[in-house]
Amino acid sequence: MASIFCPRCQRKVDLQAIACPYCRAELKAFGHPGIPLHRAVANEYLCKACTYHLDDSCNYPQRPLAKVCTLYDNFAEQQIENRGLSNRYRDIPQASRIFNWIRNNQTLLLFLGLFLICVLITISTS
Incomplete structure (x- = not known):
């Protein structure tokens, strides 16, 4: 069971708890377990x-x-997280270039993929 410490009473509380069962401090925003406070x-x-x-x-x-x-x-x-990502691709310069090109040309790749799907459908129905 994953847990956190209550900011008010410093006791261990379940990670998904909405409020601390000991001191009733609100742990999640708007009473929703998916919104951290x-x-x-x-x-x-x-x-x-x-x-x-x-x-x-x-x-x-x-x-x-x-x-x-x-x-x-x-x-x-x-x-720190961004530095870690950049270090991962620093060792492989080609991978970094390819990764950046894909990120910058996502729309082009989407249209190219749709075009290829249309061509394959046309070929298979003829």
Whole structure:
């Protein structure tokens, strides 16, 4: 059973729990187990480390003094994750180029795939 620690009472709680069974602190936003509720630690604010605040795309009304947020995305963790992805393809320069080309030409590949399916259907029905 996966678990987390309650931010209020620091007891172990099931990862899918909506509220802490001990202190009744809300753990998931809007009572939905799929919406995590991020909380600031002590006297800190979530906004100063949030990706959406730093790129000025946040429209949360409590910004920049939010202590609880459903949209929070830690900028530092995002940078580490991006660095890990780039390191994976650094060893294989061709794979990196191919990966970037595919990502940049997804629409072209979609139309090409649909065209090939149409040709195969036409050939099989004739």
